[in-house]
Amino acid sequence: MLNIKDLSVAVEGKQIIHDINMTIQTGETHVLFGPNGAGKSTLLMAIMGFPKYKVTKGSISFKGKDITGLSVDERARLGIGMSFQRPPVVRGVTTRVMVSACLKGRKDGDTIEKLAARADLQDFLERDINYGFSGGEIKRSELMQLMAQRPELTLLDEPESGVDLVNIALIGELMNDLLEKNCPIAERRCMGLIITHTGHILDYVNARTGYVMCDGTIGCVGDPHEMLATIREKGYNECIKCYLGRIPLHE
Amino acid sequence: MSKIKTSRTYDDKAKAALNKAAAYGEDINLDNYVNPAEKLPYQEDPSKLAAKTKKDMLGAGIILDDPGLRSGTYLQMDSTPVHFSARQEGIEVMALSQAIEKHDWLTDYLWKAVPIDSDKYTANVELSDNDGYFIRALAGHKTVYPVQACLYMAQAKAVQNVHNIIIAEEGSELHIITGCATASPNEPGLHIGVSEFFIKKGAKVTFTMIHNWNPEIAVRPRTVTIVEEGGLFLSNYVLMKPVHSLQMYPTARCEGKGATVRYNSILTAGKGTNLDVGSRVLLNAENARTEVISRAITTGGNIVARGYIEGNAKDVKGHLECRGLILGEKGIIHAIPELKGDLAGIDLSHEAAVGKIAEEEVEYLMARGLTRDEATAAIVRGFLRVDIEGLPPMLSAELQKAVAASEKDLM
Structure with missing residues (x-):
């Protein structure tokens, strides 16, 4: 279980998100909607624990443990994994090296070749990670690394952005694999939190809880399919208006 | 090579340059070093060398216990060749002093690529007791395994004067791995190595250097390579161990159409190490190509990473890549990439980056x-x-x- 309580996060001294509360039960996948600049990525980065994202208030706990003070790698080893939207190129470090780093410490892991075949990235293993990768290749490479890592909580930042229609089905499949959507709910141990702009990903991932973020906080919680329908029809402005209407005046 | 007859002009030229400081690097006082006193005995079977010597050499990539992995071996201690042998037909490996006795044409190659009066170091090699390796692949012959050469500094506070000649005749292929090593882990010494490479039409030479000196050694290599039509020269330089001062700026001249040169250097400098290292390529013939790549890491030492490509002929192409990484708080990397062209239609480029690891x-x-x-x-x-x-x-x-x-x- 992931439990976020009254979380506020600042980046370079500027408050970006505030008072976030969220609980993801084991086996559940939740979806984050929201306009650009709402603070969705900041929330993911803070859960992953990047030092630039400073928790100014509240706490994050994972599997019953307060992880607010843990470093990125400690959180990764505890079972949190993240796909980067714009991962850096690391010259000289091959995709193979990255995947094998992700496999480290896992005896039951698939072989690197098998994972590459699943992500259709066989020809990329000896290439420097992310160097000259297309948008779709980056997404697949991120998911391949996560499949090697097998995190219990998977954080996905717009996994469908910049991906063409052929690739999106494959990406959907990889996500389902990561989130164990093909096994019965009772047996699932994996959780997911996915940022999506377009909602396309809902066609592939079975998520029951959605949030709309605006102005650095969660404005609305509900069924993600319903939310998406409203957003598509009326845009985020309607969400914001609705949210602002519900804020007591003293705030 | 005192027994080698060099012409009077050589002698005069060398004498005139004896006080000529090098263009770059710390000026070294040659008087601080003695000439090696004793001639060391020749060793028929190099695997019988002292275990410690073999270990020092192994640190520089020289394998003496399994000769099957090498096409030939040359070992020099201070100024004495102590072993040389070739194991493959069409490959010659011997001391330069001996090669000159065997091939009377060889004197034409001496100081043909490297100017004798480049600086005090080249002059000193000529005017002192010196020797070095002569490695040659006969026309059309290709080495299966590399030829290895080791220049070992046995005596402390001494100067090692080396003069090497490498010739790849037409259509041949020669792979050479060379390593320098020192007996003492901390005594000073000076290594001066003149190397002249001649790569004939369609020949290929790879030259891989792995060094294992000590933190008090000064090194002044002087290398020039002449590449003829369709020839390829591939030079790899690896310095991962400490040295006090190293200055070199090896030059390759592409004199034939389509000649290709690649320089790769990996340099590391800890505290107390001063490196001024570059590679220079002159593209003097049509369609000549070069790629000069260096990686420098300082953990407290100083590195000047130079690079120079000059395009003097039609349709030449060259790229220079200089990347430096500063690990730790101290240490300097100064990247100086230079390009020069005087014709339309040449294509020269460079990229240089110096910094710390991106967070x-x-x-x-x-x-x-x-x-x-x-x-x-x-x-x-x-x-x-x-x-x-x-x-x-x-x-x-x-x-x-x-x-x-x-x-x-x-x-």
């Missing part, structure tokens, strides 16, 4: 579960990974091994 990259790897140290090590390892096109897999593996062996010291 974003470290965090990316940490997000996959690596600790900060593991992530940093992976990035440094990647930085040092230079894929060398055209290098036989065996040499490539030895190069990676030499780099990997020293990685830990960097961290």
Whole structure:
């Protein structure tokens, strides 16, 4: 279980998100909607624990443990994994090296070749990670690394952005694999939190809880399919208006 | 090579340059070093050398216990050739002094590529007791395994004067691995190595250097390579161990159409190490190509990383890449890439970058579960990974091994 309580996060001294509360039960996948600049990525980065994202208030706990003070790698080893939207190129470090780093410490892991075949990235293993990768290749490479890592909580930042229609089905499949959507709910141990702009990903991932973020906080919680329908029809402005209407005046 | 007759003009030219400081690097007072006193005995079977000597040499990539892995071996201690042998037909490996007695045409090659009056160091080699290796591949012959050469500094506070000649005749292929090593872990010494390479039409030479000096040694190599039509010269320089002062600016001259030169250098400098190292390529013939790549890491030492490409003929192409990484608080990397062209239609480019490891990259790897140290090590390892096109897999593996062996010291 992931439990976020009254979380506020600042980046370079500027408050970006505030008072976030969220609980993801084991086996559940939740979806984050929201306009650009709402603070969705900041929330993911803070859960992953990047030092630039400073928790100014509240706490994050994972599997019953307060992880607010843990470093990125400690959180990764505890079972949190993240796909980067714009991962850096690391010259000289091959995709193979990255995947094998992700496999480290896992005896039951698939072989690197098998994972590459699943992500259709066989020809990329000896290439420097992310160097000259297309948008779709980056997404697949991120998911391949996560499949090697097998995190219990998977954080996905717009996994469908910049991906063409052929690739999106494959990406959907990889996500389902990561989130164990093909096994019965009772047996699932994996959780997911996915940022999506377009909602396309809902066609592939079975998520029951959605949030709309605006102005650095969660404005609305509900069924993600319903939310998406409203957003598509009326845009985020309607969400914001609705949210602002519900804020007591003293705030 | 006192017995070698050099012309009067050589002698005069050398004498005139005896006080000529080099263009770059710290000026070394030659009087601080003695000439090696004794001639060392020749060793028929190099595997019988002292265990410690063999270990020092192995640190520089020289294998003496398994001669099957090499096409030939040349070992020199101070100024004495102590062993040379070739194991493959069409390959000659011997002391230069002996080669000159065998081939009377060879004197034409002496100081043909490297000007004798380049500086006091070249002059000193000519005017002192010197020797070096002569490695030659006869026309059309190709080495299966590399030829290895080791220049070993046995006596402390001495100067080692070396003069090497390498000739790849037409259509031949020669792979050479050379390593320098010192007996003492901390006594000063001066190594001066003149190397002249002649790569004839369609020939290919790969030259891989792995060094293992000590923190008090000064080194002044002077190397020029002449590449004829369709020839290829591939030079790989690896310095992962400490040295006091190293200054070199090897030059390759592409004199024939389509001649190709690649320089790869991996340099590391800890505290007390001063490197001024560059590679210079003159593209003097149509369609000549070059790629000059250097990777420099300082953990407290000073590195000047130079590079120079000059395009003097039609349709030449050259690229210079200088990347420096500063690990730790101190240490300087000064990258000086230079390009010169005087014709339309030439294509020269360079990229240079000096900095610390990007935090974003470290965090990316940490997000996959690596600790900060593991992530940093992976990035440094990647930085040092230079894929060398055209290098036989065996040499490539030895190069990676030499780099990997020293990685830990960097961290």
